[in-house]
Amino acid sequence: MSLNDVVPALEVRGLRKSYPGVQALRGVDLRVNRGEIVGLCGANGAGKSTLVKILSGAEQPDDGQILVSGAPTRVVSPHAARQAGIYTIYQEMSLVPGMTVLDNIFLDGFRSGGLVVRRRGLEQTARGLLDRLGADIDIHATVGSLTMAEQQLVEIAKALKGNPAALLLDEPTTTLPPNDVDALLTVMRDLARGGVGLVFVSHRLDEVTAVCDSVEVLRDGHRIRRFDAVPSHHEIVRAMVGDRYENSLAAAAAEGAAGRLGGITPGEVALEVDGLTDGKRVAPVSFEVRSGEVVGITGLLGAGQNELAECIFGMRASVAGTVRVGGRVVPPGNPRRAIARGLGLIPEDRKTQGLVLDMSAMKNMTLASIGRFTRFRVLRTRAEAEHARQYVRELQIACHSVHQHVRTMSGGNQQKVLLARWLTRDSRVLLLAEPTRGVDVAAKEEIYRLVRGHLRRGGAAVIVTSEVSEAALCDRVLVMSVGRVVAELDHDQVQRDHDAFLAHLR
Amino acid sequence: MSTTSTQPTTAVPEPMPERRRRGVRIGPQVYLVGVFIAVAIVGTLASPYFLTVRNIENIVVAASVVAVLGVAQFFVVVTRGIDLSVGSIAALATVIAAVMLRQGNGVWTTIVVTVMSCAFCGLVNGVLVVYARITPFVATLAMMSIARGVAFIVQVGTLIVISNQEFLQLFGGRSAGVPNVVIIALTVTVVAAFAMKFSPLGRRLYALGGNPEAARLSGLPVNRDTLMAYVTSGLLAGLAGLMLAGRLSQGSSLVGQGYELDSIAATVVGGTSLFGGTGDPVSTVLGALVIGMIGNIMNLMGIQSEPQLVIRGIVILLAVFLTSGRGIQRIRDGIATLLRRFRRDVPAPEPEPIDAPVKTIDAPTPRP
Numbered sequence: 053m054s055l056n057d058v059v060p061a062l063e064v065r066g067l068r069k070s071y072p073g074v075q076a077l078r079g080v081d082l083r084v085n086r087g088e089i090v091g092l093c094g095a096n097g098a099g100k101s102t103l104v105k106i107l108s109g110a111e112q113p114d115d116g117q118i119l120v121s122g123a124p125t126r127v128v129s130p131h132a133a134r135q136a137g138i139y140t141i142y143q144e145m146s147l148v149p150g151m152t153v154l155d156n157i158f159l160d161g162f163r164s165g166g167l168v169v170r171r172r173g174l175e176q177t178a179r180g181l182l183d184r185l186g187a188d189i190d191i192h193a194t195v196g197s198l199t200m201a202e203q204q205l206v207e208i209a210k211a212l213k214g215n216p217a218a219l220l221l222d223e224p225t226t227t228l229p230p231n232d233v234d235a236l237l238t239v240m241r242d243l244a245r246g247g248v249g250l251v252f253v254s255h256r257l258d259e260v261t262a263v264c265d266s267v268e269v270l271r272d273g274h275r276i277r278r279f280d281a282v283p284s285h286h287e288i289v290r291a292m293v294g295d296r297y298e299n300s301l302a303a304a305a306a307e308g309a310a311g312r313l314g315g316i317t318p319g320e321v322a323l324e325v326d327g328l329t330d331g332k333r334v335a336p337v338s339f340e341v342r343s344g345e346v347v348g349i350t351g352l353l354g355a356g357q358n359e360l361a362e363c364i365f366g367m368r369a370s371v372a373g374t375v376r377v378g379g380r381v382v383p384p385g386n387p388r389r390a391i392a393r394g395l396g397l398i399p400e401d402r403k404t405q406g407l408v409l410d411m412s413a414m415k416n417m418t419l420a421s422i423g424r425f426t427r428f429r430v431l432r433t434r435a436e437a438e439h440a441r442q443y444v445r446e447l448q449i450a451c452h453s454v455h456q457h458v459r460t461m462s463g464g465n466q467q468k469v470l471l472a473r474w475l476t477r478d479s480r481v482l483l484l485a486e487p488t489r490g491v492d493v494a495a496k497e498e499i500y501r502l503v504r505g506h507l508r509r510g511g512a513a514v515i516v517t518s519e520v521s522e523a524a525l526c527d528r529v530l531v532m533s534v535g536r537v538v539a540e541l542d543h544d545q546v547q548r549d550h551d552a553f554l555a556h557l558r
Numbered sequence: 559m560s561t562t563s564t565q566p567t568t569a570v571p572e573p574m575p576e577r578r579r580r581g582v583r584i585g586p587q588v589y590l591v592g593v594f595i596a597v598a599i600v601g602t603l604a605s606p607y608f609l610t611v612r613n614i615e616n617i618v619v620a621a622s623v624v625a626v627l628g629v630a631q632f633f634v635v636v637t638r639g640i641d642l643s644v645g646s647i648a649a650l651a652t653v654i655a656a657v658m659l660r661q662g663n664g665v666w667t668t669i670v671v672t673v674m675s676c677a678f679c680g681l682v683n684g685v686l687v688v689y690a691r692i693t694p695f696v697a698t699l700a701m702m703s704i705a706r707g708v709a710f711i712v713q714v715g716t717l718i719v720i721s722n723q724e725f726l727q728l729f730g731g732r733s734a735g736v737p738n739v740v741i742i743a744l745t746v747t748v749v750a751a752f753a754m755k756f757s758p759l760g761r762r763l764y765a766l767g768g769n770p771e772a773a774r775l776s777g778l779p780v781n782r783d784t785l786m787a788y789v790t791s792g793l794l795a796g797l798a799g800l801m802l803a804g805r806l807s808q809g810s811s812l813v814g815q816g817y818e819l820d821s822i823a824a825t826v827v828g829g830t831s832l833f834g835g836t837g838d839p840v841s842t843v844l845g846a847l848v849i850g851m852i853g854n855i856m857n858l859m860g861i862q863s864e865p866q867l868v869i870r871g872i873v874i875l876l877a878v879f880l881t882s883g884r885g886i887q888r889i890r891d892g893i894a895t896l897l898r899r900f901r902r903d904v905p906a907p908e909p910e911p912i913d914a915p916v917k918t919i920d921a922p923t924p925r926p
Contacts, residue, residue, distance in 0.1 A: 367775060391777035405775055408768035410835055419765055420776040422758045431756045473776065 059122035061086045061249030062107075062138060062218035067116030069102055076102040078273040079116070084218055084249035089240060091260035092253045094270035095292050095519065100253055103270070104222050107251075108140035109133035121217050134160070137217035141207050143226055149196035154178050156195050157210045181209040184246075185239050201232035208239065218249040225259055226354050237263045255353035255518075257285050257557075289554050293520055312543055313500055313515075314507050314527040318342035321379070322512035323395075323481045325364060328373030333359040335536040336373060341481065346503065346513040348526030352557055353518050356535035358400050361483050361516045365397045366390040377481055391420060396479030398470050400486050400516075402463075406470045409459035413451055414440035416458050417472040424476075443472040447502060464495025471502050482506060485516045500525070520554065531556040589880050590829055590844050597851050597873075605858040613854065615737065619805075621850030622743035623648075623798050627817055628824030628842040629750045630794035633787045635825050636754075636767045638834030639694035641788065643683060643701035644795040645817035647676050649810070650709040651799025655725070656718035656809025665724045673796040679705055680792020684785035702818065709811035717810035720803060729804020739801045743843070746794065750839035763787060767834025823849055827877045848877060 064082040068075075077099045084090045094100045105111040107118065109130040118125050125136045133140070147156045157178045178191045187205040195203055204224060211219055221240070225233045240263055244250055254260050260267060267279040269291040277291045323341040328334070334356045341347045349357045362368035364375050366386045375382040377393040387397070399405035407416055417440050418425055425436040440454040447468045451461055458466050467487060474482055484503070488496040503513055515526055523529045524546050531539040531553070539556040546553050601608040627644050634641040651672050658668040679701060686697035720726060731738055754760035762783050766773040774780050802813055828845030830837025852873050856866045 365775075387775050388777040388779065397775060399775060404769070405771050408765045408772050408835065410768050411765065415761065415765070419761075419773075419778070422761055426758055429757060431758060431761065433756065 059086075060084055060119070061088075061121060062251070063117075063119040063122075064103075064107070065117040065119070067103065067106060067118070068114045069106060069111065070114060076273055077106075077113070077116075080270065080273070080275045082251075082268055082275065083278075084251055086217075086247050086249050087244050088266065089244050089250040089252055089264045091264035091267040092251055092270070093255075093257070093260060093267060093288055093292055098270040098292070099273040100270055101222075102273075104140060104220055104253060107133065107138055107220055109138075131160075134214050134216075137214070138220065139211035139214060139216040139218070140220040140222060141204070141211060141224055143223040145203050145207055147195045147203055147207060147210075150194060152192050152194055153182075153189055153198070153206050154191040156206055157181065157191075157213060160210070177213065178209070181212050182206075184212065184242075185209060186242070199232070201228050201235065204228070204232075204236060205239070208243075212243075216248060218251065219243065220251045220253070222253045223255070224252075225254060225256060233259065257288055257352065260288065261285055286551070286554060289520075289557055293554070312527070313504055313513075313525045314344065314346040315543075316344035316507055318345040318527075319510060322377065323364075323514065324374075324376040324379075326374045326376070328360070328363050328370055328375060330359060330363050330368055331371040333535050334363055334370075337530075337537055338373075339530060339537070339540070341512045341514060343480070343510045343512050344507050345528070346507060346515060346526045348523035348529045349514060349516045349532060350518065350520055350523035350529060350557075351532035355518075355532040357516045357518070357532045358485055359535075360532070361397070361400075361485050361514070364390075364514075365395055365483055367397075391477070391479070394478075394480035396420075396474030396477060396482050398467070398474070398482065398484045398487055400489075402466055402470055407458050407466060410457055412455045413444070413449065413458055413461065413469050414454040416469050417443060417476055420473050420477045439476065440472075443475070447472055448498060462495070464491040464498070467491055467495065467499060468502070471499065475502075475506070480511055482511065482513045483516065484513060486518065487515060488517075488519070488522060520557065524550070524553070529553070533557070590827075590841055590848075593827075593877050593880055594844055594848055594851075597848055597855070601851055601855040601858075604855050607858055608855065613858075617847070617850050617854045618740050619737050620854070621846050622737075622739045623801050623805075624817065624820050624824055624850065625743045625843040625846040626746050626794055626798040626801065627821035628828070628846045629746055629839045630791040630798065631818075631821040631825050632750070632828075632830060632837060632839055632842045633763070633790045633794075634694065634698075635822075635830055635832060636763050636834055636837060637784055637787045638767050638770070638832075639687060639784070639787065640698065640822065640832065641680075641683065641791045641795075642695065642698040642818045643679065643705055644791060644798070644821050645814040645819075646702045646705035646709070647679050647792055647795035648799035648802055648814040648817060649812070650679070650705045650712075651676050651796040652803040652806070652809040652813055653709040653713045653718065653811055654809070655800055655803045656720050657712060659720055659722040659725055660718060665722065665728065668725065669800060672800060673793055676796025676799065677789050677793040680789040680795070681785065683792065684788030687788065688781045688784050706811055713809060713811055717808045717812070720807050720809060726804055726807055729801050730807070739805065742797070742801060746797070747839055747843045754838055759783065759786060764835055767836075769835070820846075820849065823874050827874060845877075849874070 060083045062082070062084040064080060067077050067080045069077040080099065080103060082090070082092075082103070092100055092103070102111065106113050107127065109127040109132050112128065118127055120136045120138060127133045127136060127138065148159065151159070154175060158174055175191060182189055182191070182205065185205050185208060187202070187209070189198065189202055189205065195206060198206065208219075225236060228236060237259065240250055240252065244265075252260065252264055261282055261284070264282060266281070267283055267288060268275060269277045269279075269288060271292060279287065319342055321340050322343040322345075325340065326338050327336040328338070329336040337360055339347065349360060351357045359368060363370045366382065366384055366389065369385045375384070375390075377395055380393055382393045382395065383389045403409060408419070414437055418436055422431070425432050425439070437454055443449070444451065444454055449465050449468045449472070451465065458469055461469070482503070487499055487503075491499065503515075507513060515522065517523050527543050529541045529546055530537045531541070533556070541553060607613055627648065630644050631641055654672045654675055655668050658671060659665070663671075683698050683701050686692045686700075687694050690697070729738060733741060754763070762773065762778050765776070765778060766780055766783055770780060799814065803809055806813060824846035825837065825842045826832065826845070827848055828837060828841035828843070830842060849870070852870055853866065856869060861869070
């Protein structure tokens with residue numbers, strides 16, 4: 053028993069992992085003691101998900117050690133991870149909706165011995181596990197009929213059956229309503245009291261500070277800091293964002309107004325959003341953007357900023373409110389009409405929502421304006437290729453031909469192809485969701501340059517981003533939290549007092 | 559299948575896009591032409607009769623109906639759908655044409671009404687898929703049953719003989735020594751190939767099959783285009799039915815059974831992915847010819863029909879493995895791995911970690 057107090061439930065030393073072109077983890081350490089809840093924080097691309105994938109056995113590290121209860125362990129598969137005592141609960145459930153709670157709990161192996169499943173014993177075990185979680189769930193109900201919170205408890209019960217040393221919870225609260233979140237946090241505390249080491253991965257810092265005993269912060273593949281006591285909300289954000297934030301401002305100061313994307317005298321109103329809400333993830337939001345202006349919408353992940361962009365573009369149904377472009381109402385729930393009114397969207401996930409990966413760069417660029425390249429209903433492929441070549445030169449897209457499939461292009465270049473699509477279309481208002489995610493520094497600058505060019509030509513832009521440093525480049529910043537806009541700051545306010553700006557993020 | 563690219567192979571990254579680019583330039587896939595030639599060579603070796611004008615004509619005439627049905631199928635498959643009703647719609651077309659001709663309607667009236675009726679069946683398929691949100695497999699499975707049933711009801715009896723000479727000449731005769739059905743099939747192929755490559759609709763269909771969400775968010779009329787794909791499929795199936803009616807001089811609800819599967823086989827052998835967004839009509843027609851040749855060769859060799867089914871199935875699998883391109887890649891990778899292992903001379907096993915046994919855990923933790 054005393055040994056258990058000293059030996060951590062889970063320890064990670066010098067973990068490294070690289071993917072083609074990306075060094076995701078550059079020597080990460082992590083320690084989870086028995087009975088401890090460790091918060092794992094980091095911005096997008098910091099390496100959190102890679103770390104979770106490695107610990108759950110889905111990916112193999114290039115280098116480094118994993119120790120479970122002090123014993124070095126090779127986690128070669130999800131099954132091996134469970135055998136070793138590491139159990140991961142993902143944001144997306146791994147339950148079979150059509151099967152009963154009981155069957156789901158024992159889905160990954162009947163440990164009763166022998167060929168015949170001893171039903172009675174299993175039922176008892178399942179009830180025992182659920183009782184331990186304080187969950188009143190009928191074990192014969194089908195999982196599909198349960199609420200998300202109940203399903204999560206079943207998932208945890210399934211994990212507890214294996215008597216894990218460490219339990220990883222990857223964004224477990226994002227799909228839960230507020231009341232159920234509190235209940236889940238209580239369950240987590242109980243589990244910790246029972247001697248399990250928990251790793252809580254979350255973007256919701258309020259929850260992290262509420263439930264965790266210590267916090268580990270990752271940034272750019274490094275473990276940047278371990279807080280042994282519960283840090284303040286602000287300290288975590290600071291560690292997550294680092295001096296990248298200050299640097300970008302310093303750079304801005306050095307080059308005059310270069311660190312500002314817009315800075316152009318705004319013209320007439322280009323985009324007007326009035327009381328727009330989807331009734332679920334986005335509370336009524338109103339704002340306007342003038343031509344020549346760029347507005348940043350930021351918030352921690354899941355604060356509703358992406359959903360807001362989806363509502364504006366009509367890809368998510370809105371229940372109330374209007375969107376106007378150049379004074380004309382955009383019919384809700386119809387991206388085609390939104391595009392016709394002059395909106396263009398660079399979606400959050402360019403691969404699944406933006407690009408046709410097995411089509412050429414040229415065809416992706418002209419996709420939204422094919423009509424422009426036809427004569428007598430026949431495509432003028434030569435004019436199309438010429439147009440594409442012009443954009444390849446102008447946007448400095450690295451490809452060996454405009455006929456290269458976008459699948460084989462780098463993230464930054466893919467993003468430029470998407471930008472070219474809307475520039476081809478002459479879209480007046482660009483909605484850019486996480487435009488520089490997964491894009492290298494050079495391409496990032498390039499994308500900013502293109503947005504600036506768009507603004508100079510009288511266009512308007514909305515940048516939806518969870519990177520505060522990116523939002524800080526905009527003329528105005530809306531900060532969102534749990535679906536509503538909690539602050540609206542102009543560029544100067546953000547620069548003058550970034551602590552106040554960061555304080556709005558929660 | 560396509561997720562294998564993340565494997566940490568030490569292969570040079572450059573040649574890959576190069577090869578892709580070449581594949582895009584040449585319409586029908588290189589491997590498909592290889593398969594085509596290979597089958598032709600096997601045929602020549604198997605029977606001296608194979609390479610005669612008469613036999614080749616046999617093959618081409620027989621394949622022309624499957625080719626048109628294959629192109630019909632292609633329009634739906636490229637949108638990630640599948641059309642199981644093409645064979646039944648063709649049967650319905652034979653019956654409608656026969657009935658109308660028996661009633662003394664003109665040939666062209668008959669053709670227009672028949673083809674329009676079949677396009678309507680396609681429209682129903684499309685509406686079921688797009689607006690009722692029934693999966694293409696189920697919607698067209700129902701249509702497959704309905705169309706054949708309607709054909710049976712309309713014909714009242716076993717079959718209706720077609721005696722209209724003008725009609726029989728149009729679909730069974732020749733022009734300048736070439737069978738008319740071959741000319742029709744060629745025309746359909748060329749028009750379809752042109753439409754897929756040079757019309758906005760073709761471009762949109764590829765986009766829609768390649769990534770429906772991206773197509774929608776680019777403002778493409780996704781619903782309308784999907785409908786168009788099913789209508790085109792129905793229309794071409796009707797045309798194939800007219801070709802059948804001309805060849806058999808009859809309308810019957812029993813013809814064209816199994817053609818839906820032949821048409822799918824033609825598209826798939828032609829290298830079209832059932833996941834949409836790839837392939838082209840010319841490849842599909844080549845696929846139909848490959849399948850036609852295989853059947854012909856086996857007939858020439860006097861193989862009975864039951865073993866023929868088995869062999870045909872195996873050859874289709876092989877052809878798909880090769881024409882999808884992945885097959886060649888796999889074989890090449892496999893040989894490379896073997897060579898590497900052989901050279902290293904060390905077992906150094908790199909087992910796929912997916913289903914690794916429990917043994918590979920170095921130290922199972924002793925826990926109570």
